[in-house]
Amino acid sequence: MHTNVKWEESNDRASIVDLVMTERRAKRGFLKTPVPLETVNEILNAARYAPSSSNTQPWKCFVLTGGARGRITERAVELFRAGPEKLSPEYPFFPQPLHDPFISRFNVFRGQLGDAVGVPRSDKYGRMKDVERQFRFFEAPVGMIFTMDRKLEWASFICYGCFLQNIMLAAKARGLDTCAQQIWSLQHPMLREELGFSENDMVVAGLSLGWADNSLAENNMTNHKLAIDEFVTFLGD
Ligand SMILES: Cc1cc2nc3c(=O)[nH]c(=O)nc-3n(C[C@H](O)[C@H](O)[C@H](O)COP(=O)(O)O)c2cc1C
DSSP states (O other): SSOOOGGGOSHHHHHHHHHHHOOOOOOOOOOOOOOOOOHHHHHHHHHTTTOOOOGGGOOOOEOOOHHHHHHHHHHHHHHHHGGGGGGOSOOOOOSSOOOOOOOOHHHHHHHHHHHHOOOOOOOOHHHHHHHHHHHTTTSEEEEEEEEEEOOOOHHHHHHHHHHHHHHHHHHHHTTTTEEEEGGGGGGHHHHHHHTTTTTTTTEOOOOOOOEOTTTTTGGSSOOOOGGGGGGOOOOOO
């Protein structure tokens, strides 16, 4: 076995897995308490069993702690301050304009987050500060950057999603929290230079990992999740 958990010995497997899935939430503020590298290793060691199309495993990952994390977050914030309009992602995040029902869900989420952090949409300065927090990995002691060969196609993004979710669930199962952050794709030129990967690889996302500061309002939001009858069609005989 590759983990310490013996599948045959766990007595309520479904509820354990369901609990980890339903308890996981994106957290946007972390305690400074360090995360042992052995724990990060354990998480990645479990996550690498993610399924992928024909076992192609498109993921590549940089784990940033200590000085490396500090240098990269400082540069990211500097670049953002120097010209947010100069930063652009390596792949489109959403169609422009985003249409319903997605734009409504997007706006509800943005409104909730704005209320939680006390930054209304009209507060441009507050919103800038909020983005800076994103580029500080929300103070999490571990930041991760994920890259993928840019010649790959859409199917590999599906595989990547499985891998990222594995990391988030393995972290949650250990009492840790995460926030997946596609916003890090905006920092691809600096990340390429600092981390030394080539133009052949694109930045898919980043991820904050640590112990959530649950005293923060933004870490206590209740996100609306669709009920299954809103997105499932059951077909029988
Ligand atoms: C692929 C992906 C990219 C994301 N990028 C960001 C991001 O850049 N910044 C951020 O604050 N949250 C980001 N999130 C977190 C989502 O906003 C969050 O998952 C969503 O609001 C649902 O909330 P929940 O994860 O707590 O259920 C991302 C999530 C995913 C899956």
